[in-house]
Amino acid sequence: xxxxxxxxxxxxxxxxxxxxxxxxxxxxxxxxxxxxxxxxxxxxxxxxxxxxxxxxxxxxxxxxxxxxxxxxxxxxxxxxxxxxxxxxxxxxxxxxxxxxxxxxxxxxxxxxxxxxxxxxxxxxxxxxxxxxxxxxxxxxxxxxxxxxxxxxxxxxxxxxxxxxxxxxxxxxxxxxxxxxxxxxxxxxxxxxxxxxxxxxxxxxxxxxxxxxxxxxxxxxxxxxxxxxxxxxxxxxxxxxxxxxxxxxxxxxxxxxxxxxxxxxxxxxxxxxxxxxxxxxxxxxxxxxxxxxxxxxxxxxxxxxxxxxxxxxxxxxxxxxxxxxxxxxxxxxxxxxxxxxxxxxx
Amino acid sequence: xxxxxxxxxxxxxxxxxxxxxxxxxxxxxxxxxxxxxxxxxxxxxxxxxxxxxxxxxxxxxxxxxxxxxxxxxxxxxxxxxxxxxxxxxxxxxxxxxxxxxxxxxxxxxxxxxxxxxxxxxxxxxxxxxxxxxxxxxxxxxxxxxxxxxxxxxxxxxxxxxxxxxxxxxxxxxxxxxxxxxxxxxxxxxxxxxxxxxxxxxxxxxxxxxxxxxxxxxxxxxxxxxxxxxxxxxxxxxxxxxxxxxxxxxxxxxxxxxxxxxxxxxxxxxxxxxxxxxxxxxxxxxxxxxxxxxxxxxxxxxxxxxxxxxxxxxxxxxxxxxxxxxxxxxxxxxxxxxxxxxxxxxxxxxxxxxxxxxxxxxxxxxxxxxxxxxxxxxxxxxxxxxxxxxxxxxxxxxxxxxxxxxxxxxxxxxxxxxxxxxxxxxxxxxxxxxxxxxxxxxxxxxxxxxxxxxxxxxxxxxxxxxxxxxxxxxxxxxxxxxxxxxxxxxx
Numbered sequence: 001x002x003x004x005x006x007x008x009x010x011x012x013x014x015x016x017x018x019x020x021x022x023x024x025x026x027x028x029x030x031x032x033x034x035x036x037x038x039x040x041x042x043x044x045x046x047x048x049x050x051x052x053x054x055x056x057x058x059x060x061x062x063x064x065x066x067x068x069x070x071x072x073x074x075x076x077x078x079x080x081x082x083x084x085x086x087x088x089x090x091x092x093x094x095x096x097x098x099x100x101x102x103x104x105x106x107x108x109x110x111x112x113x114x115x116x117x118x119x120x121x122x123x124x125x126x127x128x129x130x131x132x133x134x135x136x137x138x139x140x141x142x143x144x145x146x147x148x149x150x151x152x153x154x155x156x157x158x159x160x161x162x163x164x165x166x167x168x169x170x171x172x173x174x175x176x177x178x179x180x181x182x183x184x185x186x187x188x189x190x191x192x193x194x195x196x197x198x199x200x201x202x203x204x205x206x207x208x209x210x211x212x213x214x215x216x217x218x219x220x221x222x223x224x225x226x227x228x229x230x231x232x233x234x235x236x237x238x239x240x241x242x243x244x245x246x247x248x249x250x251x252x253x254x255x256x257x258x259x260x261x262x263x264x265x266x267x268x269x270x271x272x273x274x275x276x277x278x279x280x281x282x283x284x285x286x287x288x289x290x291x292x293x294x295x296x297x298x299x300x301x302x303x304x305x306x307x308x309x310x311x312x313x314x315x316x317x318x319x320x321x322x323x324x325x326x327x328x329x330x331x332x333x334x335x336x337x338x339x340x341x342x343x344x345x
Numbered sequence: 346x347x348x349x350x351x352x353x354x355x356x357x358x359x360x361x362x363x364x365x366x367x368x369x370x371x372x373x374x375x376x377x378x379x380x381x382x383x384x385x386x387x388x389x390x391x392x393x394x395x396x397x398x399x400x401x402x403x404x405x406x407x408x409x410x411x412x413x414x415x416x417x418x419x420x421x422x423x424x425x426x427x428x429x430x431x432x433x434x435x436x437x438x439x440x441x442x443x444x445x446x447x448x449x450x451x452x453x454x455x456x457x458x459x460x461x462x463x464x465x466x467x468x469x470x471x472x473x474x475x476x477x478x479x480x481x482x483x484x485x486x487x488x489x490x491x492x493x494x495x496x497x498x499x500x501x502x503x504x505x506x507x508x509x510x511x512x513x514x515x516x517x518x519x520x521x522x523x524x525x526x527x528x529x530x531x532x533x534x535x536x537x538x539x540x541x542x543x544x545x546x547x548x549x550x551x552x553x554x555x556x557x558x559x560x561x562x563x564x565x566x567x568x569x570x571x572x573x574x575x576x577x578x579x580x581x582x583x584x585x586x587x588x589x590x591x592x593x594x595x596x597x598x599x600x601x602x603x604x605x606x607x608x609x610x611x612x613x614x615x616x617x618x619x620x621x622x623x624x625x626x627x628x629x630x631x632x633x634x635x636x637x638x639x640x641x642x643x644x645x646x647x648x649x650x651x652x653x654x655x656x657x658x659x660x661x662x663x664x665x666x667x668x669x670x671x672x673x674x675x676x677x678x679x680x681x682x683x684x685x686x687x688x689x690x691x692x693x694x695x696x697x698x699x700x701x702x703x704x705x706x707x708x709x710x711x712x713x714x715x716x717x718x719x720x721x722x723x724x725x726x727x728x729x730x731x732x733x734x735x736x737x738x739x740x741x742x743x744x745x746x747x748x749x750x751x752x753x754x755x756x757x758x759x760x761x762x763x764x765x766x767x768x769x770x771x772x773x774x775x776x777x778x779x780x781x782x783x784x785x786x787x788x789x790x791x792x793x794x795x796x797x798x799x800x801x802x803x804x805x806x807x808x809x810x811x812x813x814x815x816x817x818x819x820x821x822x823x824x825x826x827x828x829x830x831x832x833x834x835x
Binding site for chain 1: 639640659660661663664670672677678679680681682683684688689691692693695696698699702703704705706746
């Protein structure tokens, strides 16, 4: 009478809906193709023009590249369960200033100096969040403003230009300009090559090294990792250093593109990168997702930005749309994980 | 309660149990960990909305699907863990949710008066403005009771109410229970502690493996009978010991102290030996374990493993020297619940699965498979998130994780807390097998039958000191309990 009936229905079986099934087969790239189809549809109905052209596709890739690079590093922070590195914008700006200021010592020393400066910021973040257990969002946000303050203090609120620095040869300036503009085989931009290398390396590190395996444990349960003898502090610090490194690369590329060292060079990249990371399937809860997914997330944001620009939607409205998408993705993610019985959140 | 059942994924926690309590009766509910006592009472408290069967109060069938409904029908719960908010005052805790008001403002005078009246019912005379964190543990326990009494319950459930109390305080609690009983309140008294049950209860119900075994007036049953019914077989039978060869010393500890937690602790654990450590909570057992495994630093003393000094600056260093520690807190410290079984099991041996730069989970596949088989982890699916497994199987995964690390010294902290009897037996035989292979095992447990049944020797720890050592022959549940309480012949 009071026997509990056996049941074959299981909420945890995946992909009961059509959308769910498509997503499970094609993953993030299926969604990217859906967005492309949406753009093509808008073009076919005459709402936007010149969407499916080679030049425009290149535009999309270029737009996705910068935020993609930042997201490659940010993904490690999110994966480690520390949500996001909000110090990315001024780390990018700072790197540009340092590089331009050091150009007089030669191109390579300048690059090196800029990257080292960024890594120091990453190390500071890693120490304070990893060792001292500060709230990652609040702390990195504070570092963001602190770095901005340093930039404004040192350069007295001035922007600096590579070709107006004393003692910098034209050759060096040309090299600096080439960071963004160099074309491999005359077609593929250097940032795209860098992104490809970072994706390959990132995917390798996350899935095929002991660092990746341990970061997964840390992201899934910090305490369990600690009680397994994992050097939690060091590895969390390493995640922040990787994020700072990626921000440095993106910062150099942006500064090369704009040919000016300015504090606002990285503005907006923090939230854009988190959106890319989260859309790409690296959940805010940590320990889940992949670098290939993040690349897909970058493409989706690239396509979305492109379509909204072609539609003539202003920057502010674009931000709003991105914010809305972020909320929807995080919501869907949390809900589906919970109903799959995979999340205790 | 009639034929009530509650299922959890993978197990039936309570299986068609019928249970009745008379007015003005103290009804003891006894059973081992995982017998289903707490689940049964949580049903009564309205914690589940998916139980089957019927619950009647005063003859009327009631649906208890939320805690509020349970409260409305006059059911009061006093849990082991206190439900008081520590930084706020006694009065505010007592009257939480129904603070008297004067217009829009709180009526301070009435609050004080009502709070004092409630405290008086449990024989406490305290300043009601004191915050909970400023009063002692046992006073807090009494405040908790007063708080529940404030809702005028007709049925009061107490879950191990004496676990944090001293002897005198227990006496006081029993006085209170008697008064309540005389007022016609029914009391369900859950306890491990049989002497208490015999002193206070009118009737007793024994549970085992989610089923009710019997209900009898206390006068018609003996202690031995209850133990037998709880365990299902006598303890000595339950733990069939086979001879193990105990070898030379593996771990030697000399004068180890961590100030404020334990002092001047010296002992040795030998190859193939299961060394039990017995003590009340707060005696310093877990703190000692944390030092032995490198989670905390010792202030004084030295440790030696196989003749070499055991030292390092992190748990990883100790792990590398062959020490493993199974934490008492499986859900937050032991396992990453969201990760699959294999990731959890392989977590301590990531380095061993790494060749050059390359980490490969596949290299550990055989180990995972072997351990799942050895411990009969169910379901035997390495890719299932651990959080979806039953408590007993989670605990097996936790043990498997440390077996995978192939330790020389394994420290187990409450290795079978809250698991069903089947998992417990599997875990016990696995521990014995490990000892036969020459591993030194340190077993920290509050489960006395477990300590008595498994240990070759038991060290008694009390207030941060090792007070006594007992051989297997001297060990009984009673002698251990008395020693841990600082009583009995020293």
